[in-house]
Amino acid sequence: MGNLKTETQQLFWINKEINMKKDNFKVKFWGVRGSYPVADSDFLKYGGNTSCIEVNVNNHKIILDAGTGIIPLGDKIFQEHISSADNVFDRTPVNVTLLLSHIHQDHIQGLNFFKPANILTTKLSLFGYSGYNEPLNNSLAELVYGKSFPVKLYDITSDYNIYDLSESEIIILDNKDNKPNVKRILEVNDIKPEKDEVIISVLKSNSHPNFGVMCFKISYKNKSIVYATDTECFYGGSKKLEMFAKDTDLLIHDSQYTTEDYLSNAAPKQGFGHSTFDMALNTANSAKAKKLAFFHFDPSYNDEKLTNIETIFKNKNKNCFLAKEGMEICI
Secondary structure, eight states, rough: OOOHHHHHHHHHHHHHHHHHTTOEEEEEEEBBOOOSSOOOOOTTTOOOSEEEEEEEETTEEEEEESSSTHHHHHHHHHHHHHTOSSSSGGGGOOOOEEOSSOGGGGTTTTTGGGGGGGGOOOOOEEOOOOSSOHHHHHHHHHHHTTSSSSSOGGGSEEEEEEEEOOTTEEEOOOOTOOOEEEEEOOOOOGGGTTTEEEEEEEEEOHHHHHTOOEEEEEEEEEEOOOOOOOOOOOTOOOOHHHHTTOOOSSSEEOOOOOHHHTTTTOOOOOTSSSOOOHHHHHHHHHTTTTTEEOOOOOOOOOOHHHHHHHHHHHOOOEEEEOOOOTTTEOO
16 A cells, blocks of 8 residues: 555656646736726726736746735745755756836835845846946846845845846746856847747837836747836837737737827827827737736726726637736746
8 A cells, every 4th residue: 555655646746846847937926007006995906016927947046026015936946946945956947037127216116125145045137227327237236236225236145136137138947057158149049948048038118108018928838928018019019019019929018008198188108108999909909919908007007997997808819808906827
């Protein structure tokens, strides 16, 4: 009976591993708001945390932006690490690639409460750009860890590295290497994953004040997702973004405003660097994206308003939906 039980357990874990490999490109939303977080009973369905998305692909953990949604995500990662072993140095190390679209407050305000950054064995590789005529490292040291927080950047105990990134470069994640490899793009094939590589490519959008924003594409084998937050699509759409997101499996697109609010006579939102739901849908249609996730909602839009918006746009395109905190998608 003992051997039968052992064989059954082994078979269970083998089947679980096979199932995990079948679904080894997963996206989970931890924060879907723009501008500032909201804590109110009318905001529970879609959530009140600001921008943060977790991507698990081929055993790599990638985090898109560090709004307040990164705080509960960090708590989960921390608990999994603690539970992996009793001895500190026997625990499974945390290895995270964090991509910052830009350094406006709602995209970095959870960063200094990300618990895994305080684990000695954590490897945290943060990529983005500053745009303020100084390295990203210096900007974050002042904005996040300097005058506004009691802990300095150099006091963090993990292996914490901050890199400036341009759209002429790609990030390569390979299971043979614990750290991301940055490579300059020299030819088209450089942005196509080989074997088990995960490739992260970048598009710089200048439509968001004051220094633009990074859009990211994460590609693995023949699948991809595109993250395009804080971008504004003016008349005719964003041709660069449409080409960047062409045929992607999932486009996560800024959708801060309804068209009515965007064009309001009393308080127009044109030039704020954000898109409408219509703009996002037009981009997805032009790019022939397989699915569209509306994202980065105005903090004044409660559950009732967002539900009505989702109903309207579901009737326009059955492959679009509003992102919700806790929603998980297998690509």
